Amino acid sequence: MGTKVKTAVKVGSLELANPVLAASGTFGYGREFAKYLDLNRLGGVVTKGLSLEPRDGNPPPRIVETAAGMLNAIGLANVGAEVFLEEKLPFLAALDCKVVVNLYAEGIDQFAGLAERLRGAEGIDALEINVSCPNVKGGGVAFGVDPISVAAVTRAVRENSDLPVWVKLTPNVTDPVPIALAAQKAGAEALSLINTIMGMAIDARRRTPRLANVMGGLSGPAIKPVGLRMVHLVSRAVDIPVVGLGGIMTGEDAAEYLLAGATAVQVGTASFGDPSSCQRVADELAQFCAQEGVADVNELVGALKT
Amino acid sequence: MGTKVKTAVKVGSLELANPVLAASGTFGYGREFAKYLDLNRLGGVVTKGLSLEPRDGNPPPRIVETAAGMLNAIGLANVGAEVFLEEKLPFLAALDCKVVVNLYAEGIDQFAGLAERLRGAEGIDALEINVSCPNVKGGGVAFGVDPISVAAVTRAVRENSDLPVWVKLTPNVTDPVPIALAAQKAGAEALSLINTIMGMAIDARRRTPRLANVMGGLSGPAIKPVGLRMVHLVSRAVDIPVVGLGGIMTGEDAAEYLLAGATAVQVGTASFGDPSSCQRVADELAQFCAQEGVADVNELVGALKT
Amino acid sequence: MRKYAKVVSQEPVGAGVFLLRLEAPAVAAATSPGTFVMLRVSGGPEPLLARPFSVHGAEGDHLLILYQVVGRGTEMLSRVEPGRELACWGPLGNGFNLDCQRPLLVAGGMGVAPLWFAARAMAERGAEVSVLFGLAGAGGYSELLAVLQDQAEAGKISLSFTTEDGSLGEKGLVTHLMPQALERADRVLACGPPAMLKAVASLAAEAEVACQVSLEAPMACGVGACLGCVVPAVPGGGYLRVCQEGPVLGAARVDWERL
Amino acid sequence: MRKYAKVVSQEPVGAGVFLLRLEAPAVAAATSPGTFVMLRVSGGPEPLLARPFSVHGAEGDHLLILYQVVGRGTEMLSRVEPGRELACWGPLGNGFNLDCQRPLLVAGGMGVAPLWFAARAMAERGAEVSVLFGLAGAGGYSELLAVLQDQAEAGKISLSFTTEDGSLGEKGLVTHLMPQALERADRVLACGPPAMLKAVASLAAEAEVACQVSLEAPMACGVGACLGCVVPAVPGGGYLRVCQEGPVLGAARVDWERL
Ligand SMILES: Cc1cc2nc3c(=O)[nH]c(=O)nc-3n(C[C@H](O)[C@H](O)[C@H](O)COP(=O)(O)OP(=O)(O)OC[C@H]3O[C@@H](n4cnc5c(N)ncnc54)[C@H](O)[C@@H]3O)c2cc1C
Ligand SMILES: Cc1cc2nc3c(=O)[nH]c(=O)nc-3n(C[C@H](O)[C@H](O)[C@H](O)COP(=O)(O)OP(=O)(O)OC[C@H]3O[C@@H](n4cnc5c(N)ncnc54)[C@H](O)[C@@H]3O)c2cc1C
Numbered sequence A, B: 001m002g003t004k005v006k007t008a009v010k011v012g013s014l015e016l017a018n019p020v021l022a023a024s025g026t027f028g029y030g031r032e033f034a035k036y037l038d039l040n041r042l043g044g045v046v047t048k049g050l051s052l053e054p055r056d057g058n059p060p061p062r063i064v065e066t067a068a069g070m071l072n073a074i075g076l077a078n079v080g081a082e083v084f085l086e087e088k089l090p091f092l093a094a095l096d097c098k099v100v101v102n103l104y105a106e107g108i109d110q111f112a113g114l115a116e117r118l119r120g121a122e123g124i125d126a127l128e129i130n131v132s133c134p135n136v137k138g139g140g141v142a143f144g145v146d147p148i149s150v151a152a153v154t155r156a157v158r159e160n161s162d163l164p165v166w167v168k169l170t171p172n173v174t175d176p177v178p179i180a181l182a183a184q185k186a187g188a189e190a191l192s193l194i195n196t197i198m199g200m201a202i203d204a205r206r207r208t209p210r211l212a213n214v215m216g217g218l219s220g221p222a223i224k225p226v227g228l229r230m231v232h233l234v235s236r237a238v239d240i241p242v243v244g245l246g247g248i249m250t251g252e253d254a255a256e257y258l259l260a261g262a263t264a265v266q267v268g269t270a271s272f273g274d275p276s277s278c279q280r281v282a283d284e285l286a287q288f289c290a291q292e293g294v295a296d297v298n299e300l301v302g303a304l305k306t
Numbered sequence C, D: 001m002r003k004y005a006k007v008v009s010q011e012p013v014g015a016g017v018f019l020l021r022l023e024a025p026a027v028a029a030a031t032s033p034g035t036f037v038m039l040r041v042s043g044g045p046e047p048l049l050a051r052p053f054s055v056h057g058a059e060g061d062h063l064l065i066l067y068q069v070v071g072r073g074t075e076m077l078s079r080v081e082p083g084r085e086l087a088c089w090g091p092l093g094n095g096f097n098l099d100c101q102r103p104l105l106v107a108g109g110m111g112v113a114p115l116w117f118a119a120r121a122m123a124e125r126g127a128e129v130s131v132l133f134g135l136a137g138a139g140g141y142s143e144l145l146a147v148l149q150d151q152a153e154a155g156k157i158s159l160s161f162t163t164e165d166g167s168l169g170e171k172g173l174v175t176h177l178m179p180q181a182l183e184r185a186d187r188v189l190a191c192g193p194p195a196m197l198k199a200v201a202s203l204a205a206e207a208e209v210a211c212q213v214s215l216e217a218p219m220a221c222g223v224g225a226c227l228g229c230v231v232p233a234v235p236g237g238g239y240l241r242v243c244q245e246g247p248v249l250g251a252a253r254v255d256w257e258r259l
């Protein structure tokens, strides 16, 4: 690279070497991508949504490509806390980059129990609460759309953990601001947004939904305009940092999110079309700064002229 | 074509020769496209959002291309009711296809006044209330996200008109169903959905929004999964017909909307990339039916197997 | 109206500029200098919108487009092979007013594309045509410039250059040549970046010479329906659609302050 | 690991099938029959995802892919010219178990792509390889079939055909030939449409011959991260990732009822 751009950012109490994290659910437990990029060069890795017990997830088909995007209905399949702590975390803990564990549960007590289960585990730097996963009935949407529930979940995790708590918001709401404020008040150190947008795809000839779950979450470049808007709205309304995501494919996309008000960004679906995307985006962002005469990436944060 | 597929559909009391209408705001007042297709071959034309008085709209730039979509912030520029009735409607009235006038106002009294102003005008077949335009403060979103307001506006238009009233819903809500039910209860004959999804685009090098209005509405193929889902959800919840739209580019896209539960569809942004899109989609839909052994397009409506 | 045009040939003429020749009989027959067409290369959703291009010339059934690669639409266009059909509709918008004896044409960069069509048409009708062509630098443009110079000589068009880096003609902005040229002119036609057009409009207004400018704006439909392509108007405020009331507008109709 | 591969050549072999030769030394060195690669042609957002393709062969630095055009990704791939770099990562997934003496390979359609790699590798090691290749019809496939037949002869592979329309070999489904062929076989390897694989698995199970199938599933990442490519598993339910636990799976591990 040869550029001297300062790339370190602080998301609440957490210092990242650069603002680019891998997004939950699109990067497995990190190791899956180890061959294709240098994990130590990332700002951080957010792991696949973790629940207390292992989950099989939804029946296939679980994914379908759409115009400049994809739908997924994985159904939060994951290895569960025990296997995570024993088999997945040690690899991540040995990395230089930060490790954020994305949490999923179906009730407030379960969230508390999950946080408790992870308490003291070596190598976790922050928890990201997924109140927004649209795929599972009973949890998912119901939490994320209601400020009171979001606050309750946030508090439950905070009270059972010593780690910084990030809350990941759903875009499937009329107004994300009250929810963001509720999370902030309940002690979130940062807000991640956006999760996927609910959608559906149909096979017209077979007359069937293309996902076994019928509905799924839309991600990828198609949703970038929605993510940028929500990050812009929310970051102006809250006093805590925002981690922006949705459709980031390039360093310039990342810069757009920073300008909109994000302190850091996550790269999700892009990792599928190019497994080195996270590192590439980080490199391109530094290049962008160098080209634009930006000495410190923090200068971009919220610097949009409106 | 040579196919014998029956294409006529009934949207409430309105009979359309085929299920494909041109969507509001993307087809001007019809005449603009007369050179590029046979307007008489469409199911109908929905005119640009009309207000009582002429509106200049937002300052430029008003549009920007995004991944498989575009953002617009036209700001409901239109000629106003008087010019519409005198200069635009006569051309439309002479067509075989149905003419639906999309209404925009900033308050309930204004909606009532607008409906009253159009009362008795020759050549209008239905009114479509735009409670969902996301671009103008004071009206737009505020109405469309609240079932009580939507019901009030619907009633106001109904009471001041003899025409069928369609209500066009916004996707920018946590749940469209209560709003749909409110519109139905207030006397809507049909529901159109979806309008554009709120979004934003940023020029990272200039550090400015790409739209003068900062926010705009996302349309095009990028949003098709969102439209399909909302049509599916709403059509199962209401007893009145749904007119589906959002990202329809081809006859197969239209078939997907019908399967999801729409009785008719509108083609919007597609007309920009190909000015004959509306007719092409109607033709392709008939071809699709012929290929699939569907004798009557109504067989597709809601025929999704879930 | 046919909405397709077949690519006859496509020649790079330097600096990322291409001369595209399309077979589009109906458009070619109906066009006049200043009008434009919408071209769409992709059949799929990316890029979604068609791109507007001025008509650079019409020869029999052929339509000429002179364009520069600036983004992915033009990049994709530059890779299209002869024989391919492109979605193409037009001619759109109004044309220049060619009814004058000593027109002064002021072109900035690719603004030369429509103006050259006008220059040749007016020269053919016997007008004394002067063209001022400003570029940032002539580097890379030699092929295009040679073609233009040949055609200028053949067509008795007076052609002068300015470059900001002094690599060709006078060093500086194209407007530097205007005061003198305006002395003889009975109409100014201009096309180029907004800042240039603003300066041209103000010089022409001072000299009390009628002035038309051809404007660019992002377009979705090209046919007056989407209201996406507007520029601010005077008097009375409001907006004009570049695709419909324009792209050629009397300089006095444009609100240069709000542009 | 390099994530790019250069297109060396690309030959149409009939019926929309192409033989693609890529320069991808690291992948070629590491691959084995049954593994696959992810290929992405577009640089932009459309199509967004990479496409999985089995490795059809490896020759020195070269990787061979045999694929059929079925949608826009493969269509775009078929238009790629030699010299172009494609995003390419792999080898991914596990391989076939090649450790047997009298393998029976059952291919349906493009399922022949990975199986042929396996067939040649096993024949080279001295196994008596039988391949049953089923197609809907041989129409259009003559070029591909000629190539395979040549290679079969050279490699001492026994190759039999079935077609549903009877245009080549036995008329009917490829499984019709299996009962007899199974008598001598010590392992079955199969790749093709799910319904065929289910039938193959059940015939092999009846005959008590070990059976591996190579499955297809929509994939996003190809590396085990997205959990998008799962198929239902037995015993114990749950799911297996085709890209990670597969694409080659013991037939007994797949829950054919839920597939
Ligand atoms: C009436 C008119 C006539 C034109 N004539 C010519 C011509 O003769 N030769 C030529 O080289 N160029 C001409 N242009 C500019 C040309 O349309 C743009 O260069 C082209 O649209 C860029 O597309 P892109 O995909 O390569 O760039 P991108 O930047 O990727 O395009 C993104 C979006 O912005 C729009 N856009 C970008 N630049 C412009 C622009 N300058 N004007 C309008 N929209 C723009 C695109 O259409 C697209 O919607 C003309 C523009 C207009 C409005
Ligand atoms: C492990 C594996 C190995 C494969 N090996 C070969 C091979 O050697 N030769 C060959 O011709 N084909 C092979 N396929 C199938 C090949 O991946 C598809 O034909 C291809 O993805 C179709 O892409 P498309 O854009 O042309 O089709 P589209 O239908 O436009 O694709 C739309 C989406 O569906 C997915 N998709 C469509 N068909 C399939 C399929 N059969 N399997 C998985 N995803 C699919 C695409 O990847 C894409 O995400 C293999 C598939 C897998 C999973």
Ligand SMILES: Cc1cc2nc3c(=O)[nH]c(=O)nc-3n(C[C@H](O)[C@H](O)[C@H](O)COP(=O)(O)O)c2cc1C
Binding pocket: A023, A024, A025, A026, A048, A049, A050, A072, A074, A076, A102, A130, A133, A168, A194, A195, A196, A218, A219, A220, A221, A223, A245, A246, A247, A248, A266, A267, A268, A269, A270, D226, D228
């Ligand atoms: C296959 C897939 C699985 C995902 N799983 C999770 C998850 O477990 N938890 C979560 O919070 N978000 C999950 N997401 C959402 C992403 O983290 C991200 O918010 C979303 O995809 C938008 O970003 P993108 O457009 O960059 O992908 C998932 C997304 C995809 C595509």
Ligand SMILES: Cc1cc2nc3c(=O)[nH]c(=O)nc-3n(C[C@H](O)[C@H](O)[C@H](O)COP(=O)(O)O)c2cc1C
Binding pocket: B023, B024, B025, B026, B048, B049, B050, B072, B074, B076, B102, B130, B133, B168, B194, B195, B196, B218, B219, B220, B221, B223, B245, B246, B247, B248, B266, B267, B268, B269, B270, C226, C228
């Ligand atoms: C430029 C533009 C202007 C629009 N104007 C209106 C309008 O005046 N009234 C309205 O109800 N919808 C308006 N819409 C929304 C469309 O009618 C349609 O709901 C939306 O674009 C989604 O459909 P599409 O993806 O097919 O374009 C407009 C859309 C665009 C792109």
Ligand code: FES
Binding pocket: C218, C219, C220, C221, C222, C223, C224, C225, C226, C227, C228, C229, C230, C241, C242, C243, C244
């Ligand atoms: S481009 Fe649509 S009105 Fe001008």
Ligand code: FES
Binding pocket: D218, D219, D220, D221, D222, D223, D224, D225, D226, D227, D228, D229, D230, D241, D242, D243, D244
């Ligand atoms: S394709 Fe992502 S896990 Fe298999």
